[in-house]
Amino acid sequence: MNKITILWVDDEIDLLKPHILFLKGKNYDCITCPSGQEALEILADNKVDIVFLDENMPGISGLETLSEIKLMDSSIPVVMITKNEEESIMEDAIGSKIADYLIKPVNPNQILLSLKKNLDHSRLVSEKTTSNYQQEFRKIAMDLSMVNNFEEWAQLYKKLIYWELQLEEIEDSGMFEILESQKVEANAQFGKFVDKHYADWFDGHDGPVMSHTLFKNWIAPELKKTPTLLIVVDNLRYDQWFAFEETVTNFYKKIKETSYYSILPTATQYARNAIFSGLTPLGMEKRHPEWWKNDTDEGGKNLFEDKFLGAQIERLGLDIKWEYHKISSLKQGKHLSQNFKSQKDNDLTAIVYNFVDMLSHSKTEMEVIKELASNDKAYRSLTQSWFKNSPLLEIIQQAQQMGMKLIITTDHGTINVKHPSKVIGDKETSLNLRYKTGRSLTFDDKDVLAARDPKSIHLPSINMSSSYIFAKNDLFFAYPNNYNHYVSYYRNTYQHGGVSLEEMIIPFVVLDPK
Structure with missing residues (x-):
C-alpha cells in the first residue's frame, strides 16, 4: 500500500513540528509550506492525497487558496484549520466543499481522526x-x-x-x-x-393483511383523520421504495412503515383489483361480473378500478368525497400535477402510477432498458432517477403544501427471472410467465405452487377443469416449442405473478406532511 501524502499549509508551520513528526511516525508523508501561493506551486508539480489548510494567512487567504485548489483538482479533500470560530467563516468554508473543519489548537488525535475519516473511510x-x-x-x-x-x-x-x-x-x-x-x-x-x-390465510385467522383486506384494515381508518393522498405505484418492490424513500421524507415524516402480502397471482389484474374492490378475485367475479375479466377474456383487465373502489367505499359505509386517477404516461402525470389543487376538498385522492410496471415490461422488450436495468442495483437506480424527475414527486410536494396525509403502497413486486421451467398447456392457457391457468397443464411439481381447486384460494375457474400454477424462486415458464429462443429472450427480465419474497411482501407506508 502506497504511503499517503499530506500537504500542510500554515504560516506558523514551524510550531507544528510535533504534529508532523507524529504523522511521520504513523507512516504518513508530510509536505509543508507557509503560504497559499507556495501550496498552489507544490500542487502543480506534486500528487498529494489531502491538504491541511490554515484559514488565516498573509497574502492569499485560506479561503482563496481553497478556491484555487478546487479549480486545480476538485477531488482533493481539504481540511480547513482555523482559530476563528465565526459562523460566516465556517459557512464559507463548508460552501466551498471542504472535507473537514478543525479549530486551533488541534491535537494529533484530531488530525489522525480527520485523516481516517476522509481517506480511510471507504x-x-x-x-x-x-x-x-x-x-x-x-x-x-x-x-x-x-x-x-x-x-x-x-x-x-x-x-x-x-x-x-x-x-x-x-x-x-x-x-x-x-x-x-x-x-x-x-x-x-x-x-x-x-x-x-x-x-x-383466507379464513381470517392468523393470516396477514392481504390485497383484498388492505383498504378496509389499513387505509379506511386513516381517512377519518385528515385528507389523504393514496399512491399505488404499480410493481414497486421493497428495495425500490428504499431507493426513493429519502426523497419523499424531505417533505413528509413517516408515521408507519410495514408490509402486507399480495394475493396470488401477484399480477395487476388480480392484486390491484383486489385492493380497490376489497374482494378476492372469486368475490369480484361473483359480486361484480360486469367489471371482472378472467385471463382469457377480451379487453383490459383493470378498467374498472374506480367502480370497484366506489362500491367498496359504499359497502364500508364511508361518507367521504373521493377521486381516482390512473397515470400511465408522462402527459397524464403532468396534467394531474398542473391541476392537483382541484383535489384540495377531497377526503381521499387515489392515484395509480404505472411507471415501474412500464419499466419492467420495457426491460423485456427493449435492449436499451436491458442495459440500463441489467441487475437489481441498476433497476433501483433507474427507479430512483425516474422518481426524482417525475410529475409524481411534484404531486407529492403539492400534497405536502396542502397538508394532506400520504400513503404509498403497491399491488405486487417483481423478480428478476433466471431459470426456465417447462410447461405444456392448450391454446386457452394464460400467457403470463410466472403463473398459468388453464386445463390439462403439465409441469414440474417441484417448480410450482399448484392450485388444482382454484376456489380453495379464492380464484375463479375459467372452466370446470381449470387449475393454476405459480412459479417459485426465480423461475419462469417456457413452452417446449421454440424453447431456446424463448428462454434467451426472457432470461434476466423482471416478471411477476408467482411466489417469491420480492413479489409477495410489499411496502405500505403512511406519512404526515412536515
Missing part, C-alpha cells in the same frame, strides 16, 4: 460492513431454518434487503455472492411456507 466502512455481515450471515442462516409465520418472513426479507444495500455500497463481490445465495435459499424456503399456509 476501506473502514467496507471492512466493518463485511465483518458485520459475516456475523449476520450465520444468524440469517439460523433464522431461515426457524421462520414459521408471515411476520418473521417479512422481517427476514427486509433484513436481506438491508444487507443487499449495505454490501452494494462497498462492492465486495465475494460477500455479495454469499448474500445472493442466501436470497435464493430464502425464496426456496418461502415457497414451501406459502404452499403450506396460503389457503388458510
Whole structure:
C-alpha cells in the first residue's frame, strides 16, 4: 500500500513540528509550506492525497487558496484549520466543499481522526460492513431454518434487503455472492411456507393483511383523520421504495412503515383489483361480473378500478368525497400535477402510477432498458432517477403544501427471472410467465405452487377443469416449442405473478406532511 501524502499549509508551520513528526511516525508523508501561493506551486508539480489548510494567512487567504485548489483538482479533500470560530467563516468554508473543519489548537488525535475519516473511510466502512455481515450471515442462516409465520418472513426479507444495500455500497463481490445465495435459499424456503399456509390465510385467522383486506384494515381508518393522498405505484418492490424513500421524507415524516402480502397471482389484474374492490378475485367475479375479466377474456383487465373502489367505499359505509386517477404516461402525470389543487376538498385522492410496471415490461422488450436495468442495483437506480424527475414527486410536494396525509403502497413486486421451467398447456392457457391457468397443464411439481381447486384460494375457474400454477424462486415458464429462443429472450427480465419474497411482501407506508 502506497504511503499517503499530506500537504500542510500554515504560516506558523514551524510550531507544528510535533504534529508532523507524529504523522511521520504513523507512516504518513508530510509536505509543508507557509503560504497559499507556495501550496498552489507544490500542487502543480506534486500528487498529494489531502491538504491541511490554515484559514488565516498573509497574502492569499485560506479561503482563496481553497478556491484555487478546487479549480486545480476538485477531488482533493481539504481540511480547513482555523482559530476563528465565526459562523460566516465556517459557512464559507463548508460552501466551498471542504472535507473537514478543525479549530486551533488541534491535537494529533484530531488530525489522525480527520485523516481516517476522509481517506480511510471507504476501506473502514467496507471492512466493518463485511465483518458485520459475516456475523449476520450465520444468524440469517439460523433464522431461515426457524421462520414459521408471515411476520418473521417479512422481517427476514427486509433484513436481506438491508444487507443487499449495505454490501452494494462497498462492492465486495465475494460477500455479495454469499448474500445472493442466501436470497435464493430464502425464496426456496418461502415457497414451501406459502404452499403450506396460503389457503388458510383466507379464513381470517392468523393470516396477514392481504390485497383484498388492505383498504378496509389499513387505509379506511386513516381517512377519518385528515385528507389523504393514496399512491399505488404499480410493481414497486421493497428495495425500490428504499431507493426513493429519502426523497419523499424531505417533505413528509413517516408515521408507519410495514408490509402486507399480495394475493396470488401477484399480477395487476388480480392484486390491484383486489385492493380497490376489497374482494378476492372469486368475490369480484361473483359480486361484480360486469367489471371482472378472467385471463382469457377480451379487453383490459383493470378498467374498472374506480367502480370497484366506489362500491367498496359504499359497502364500508364511508361518507367521504373521493377521486381516482390512473397515470400511465408522462402527459397524464403532468396534467394531474398542473391541476392537483382541484383535489384540495377531497377526503381521499387515489392515484395509480404505472411507471415501474412500464419499466419492467420495457426491460423485456427493449435492449436499451436491458442495459440500463441489467441487475437489481441498476433497476433501483433507474427507479430512483425516474422518481426524482417525475410529475409524481411534484404531486407529492403539492400534497405536502396542502397538508394532506400520504400513503404509498403497491399491488405486487417483481423478480428478476433466471431459470426456465417447462410447461405444456392448450391454446386457452394464460400467457403470463410466472403463473398459468388453464386445463390439462403439465409441469414440474417441484417448480410450482399448484392450485388444482382454484376456489380453495379464492380464484375463479375459467372452466370446470381449470387449475393454476405459480412459479417459485426465480423461475419462469417456457413452452417446449421454440424453447431456446424463448428462454434467451426472457432470461434476466423482471416478471411477476408467482411466489417469491420480492413479489409477495410489499411496502405500505403512511406519512404526515412536515
